Amino acid sequence: MSDRLSPPASSATPSAQLGLRGHPLVQLTLVRVREFVREPEAVFWAVLFPVLLATGLGVAFRGGSVEVLKVVTSSPAVAETLRRDPGLDVQELDPQRAADALRTGQVALFAEAGADGVVYHYDDTNPQARMARLFADRAIQGAAGRVDLVPSTDALVREPGARYIDFLVPGLVGLGIMSNAVWGIGFSIVDARRRKLTKRLIATPMSRTSYLLSYLFWRMIVLIVEVGVPVGFGALAFGVPVRGRIIDLVVVCVLASLSFSALGLLISSRARTIEAVSGLMNLVQVPMWILSGVFFSAQRFPDIVQPVVKALPLTALIDALRAHMLQGAGLVQIAPQLATLGVWLVACFALAIKLFRWR
Numbered sequence: 001m002s003d004r005l006s007p008p009a010s011s012a013t014p015s016a017q018l019g020l021r022g023h024p025l026v027q028l029t030l031v032r033v034r035e036f037v038r039e040p041e042a043v044f045w046a047v048l049f050p051v052l053l054a055t056g057l058g059v060a061f062r063g064g065s066v067e068v069l070k071v072v073t074s075s076p077a078v079a080e081t082l083r084r085d086p087g088l089d090v091q092e093l094d095p096q097r098a099a100d101a102l103r104t105g106q107v108a109l110f111a112e113a114g115a116d117g118v119v120y121h122y123d124d125t126n127p128q129a130r131m132a133r134l135f136a137d138r139a140i141q142g143a144a145g146r147v148d149l150v151p152s153t154d155a156l157v158r159e160p161g162a163r164y165i166d167f168l169v170p171g172l173v174g175l176g177i178m179s180n181a182v183w184g185i186g187f188s189i190v191d192a193r194r195r196k197l198t199k200r201l202i203a204t205p206m207s208r209t210s211y212l213l214s215y216l217f218w219r220m221i222v223l224i225v226e227v228g229v230p231v232g233f234g235a236l237a238f239g240v241p242v243r244g245r246i247i248d249l250v251v252v253c254v255l256a257s258l259s260f261s262a263l264g265l266l267i268s269s270r271a272r273t274i275e276a277v278s279g280l281m282n283l284v285q286v287p288m289w290i291l292s293g294v295f296f297s298a299q300r301f302p303d304i305v306q307p308v309v310k311a312l313p314l315t316a317l318i319d320a321l322r323a324h325m326l327q328g329a330g331l332v333q334i335a336p337q338l339a340t341l342g343v344w345l346v347a348c349f350a351l352a353i354k355l356f357r358w359r
Contacts, residue, residue, distance in 0.1 A: 029214040029217040029218050029221075051229060051230060051233050055233075055237070068086075068087060068088065068089045069087060069088055069089065069108050069109070069128055069131060069132040069135065070088075070089045070091070070106070070107040070108055070132075071088050071089070071090055071091075071107055071108060071109040071110070071111060071132050071136060072090070072091045072092070072093050072098045072101050072102065072107045072109070072110050072111075073090065073091075073092060073093075073098065073110070073111045073112065073113075074092070074093060074094055074095045074098050074112055074113070075092075075111075075112065075113035076092060077113065078111050078112075078113050078118060078140070079091075079092045081139055081140055081143045082111065082136055082139050082140070084139050084142070084143065085135050085136070085138065085139040087135045088132065088135050088136065088139070091107070095112065098110045098112070099121070102121055102122070108122065108126065108128045108129045108131075108132040109121070109122045109129055109132035109133055109136055110122070111136050111140075118136075118137075118140055120133050120136065120137070163238075165234070165238045165240060166238075166240050166241065166325075166326055167297075167322070167326075168295065169230060169231065169234035169238075169240045169325075170318055170321035170322045170325050170326070171293065171294040171295060171318050171321075171322075172230055172294070173227055173230050173231060173253075173321055174256070174292075174294065174314055174317040174318040174321055175289070175294050175314070176226050176227075176230065177223070177226065177227065177253065177256050177257050177260060177317065178256075178260045178285065178288065178313070178314050178317070179285065180222065180226055181219055181257055181260035181261045181263070181264050182260055182263055182264040182267065182281055182284070182285060183264070183281060184219075184222075184264070185215045185219070185261055185264035185265060185268065186264045186267050186268040186271075186277045186280075186281050187268075187274065187277065188215070189215070189265070189268040189269075190268050190271050190272070190273070190274060190276075190277040191274065193271075193272060193357075194272065194273060194274065209353065212265055212349075212352060212353060212356065215261060215264075215265060216258055216261050216262070219257045219258070219261045220254065220257065220258075223253055223254065223257045227249075227253045231249075231325075240325070241325060241326060242324075242325050243324075243325060243326065243327065243328035244323075244324035244325060244327075244328045244329060244330065245330065248324055248330055248331050249321075249324055249325070251331060251338075252317070252320050252321060252324060252334070252337075252338070255338060255341050255342065255345065256313070256317040256320075256341055258345050259313050259317075259341045259342070259344045259345040259348070260313065262344070262345050262348035262349035262352060263284065263313070263344065263348045264281075265348065265349065265352035265356070266348045266349075266351050266352040266355070267280045267281055267284060268280075269351075269352050269355040269356040269357065270355060270356075270357055287312075288312050288313075288314040288315070289314075291305075291308075291309050291312060291315070292309065292312050292314035292315040292318055293309075293315060293318055293319075294314075294318065298315060310340075311340065313340065313341055313344045316336075316337040316338075316340035316341050317337070317341060319334070319337050320334040320337035320338065320341075323337075
């Protein structure tokens with residue numbers, strides 16, 4: 001009688017009975033995907049924002065025409081001479097208004113007629129101002145009869161790969177990978193902890209490793225969109241080249257996404273409030289926004305800080321992307337950058353598993 005009432009013995013686990021779809025890691029990854037798709041703000045920042053930013057900066061620095069520099073003068077004779085140079089946009093104002101325009105940054109140069117010639121007022125730390133000074137002096141000296149002793153010829157180079165938009169798009173791709181990984185994972189984990197969802201997950205047949213790995217797998221799914229959209233848009237709209245192999249680009253982006261995802265897991269491993277994790281994420285990311293060369297070359301910083309700059313994961317990613325897309329570098333050429341990302345991945349994920357707290 002007791003044998004008839006007893007359920008049949010089975011050594012199969014619930015996950016095995018349900019198949020691969022019932023595995024905790026699969027279900028947790030699907031949860032991450034649903035959370036992302038159901039948040040319009042997340043989709044905007046991950047997909048549309050890099051496109052809008054690339055469009056604005058690409059149009060502003062498109063390189064399709066020669067930049068015209070604005071200068072001002074209080075002398076009609078000087079104005080007439082300066083207008084001979086096509087690189088200058090000359091405006092006549094009285095001395096006080098001209099000085100105000102220069103001080104407020106409306107013009108790059110104020111050329112004033114003096115007792116012994118022309119006086120140039122400009123900020124020598126401003127590259128545009130120095131260029132305007134050279135253009136203005138070239139026009140003044142040429143009008144006075146100066147002849148160059150050595151003939152020169154300009155050979156202009158404006159091919160894809162040497163423009164600012166070509167420099168910018170890899171930086172935006174790297175910035176997007178970092179920001180989306182760190183913010184997306186950090187907020188999601190801390191919000192779940194704040195709402196006590198992680199406490200409920202403890203009672204399920206799920207390991208800590210599966211929970212954290214689900215975030216990494218989710219990042220791989222989103223990565224297709226957040227890299228493909230800006231790279232494809234840059235190529236179609238501005239002709240940004242991708243000279244390396246696509247498979248190499250995939251390897252770089254996957255490794256980078258895993259590294260920054262592990263960094264996001266580490267940052268959120270102990271934080272209990274949104275305010276706390278926001279502060280930690282800003283503390284980690286803002287220095288990289290500035291130092292890693294997203295919008296300008298990181299070589300501008302002093303040599304003493306270059307070792308720190310090179311050790312940052314965002315610097316390694318952007319350097320690898322620019323070398324691959326603009327120079328056609330393969331995995332062997334960018335191996336040092338890949339090694340840097342690998343070290344960050346292993347170290348951050350190991351620490352995240354050790355420090356992670358459910359409550």
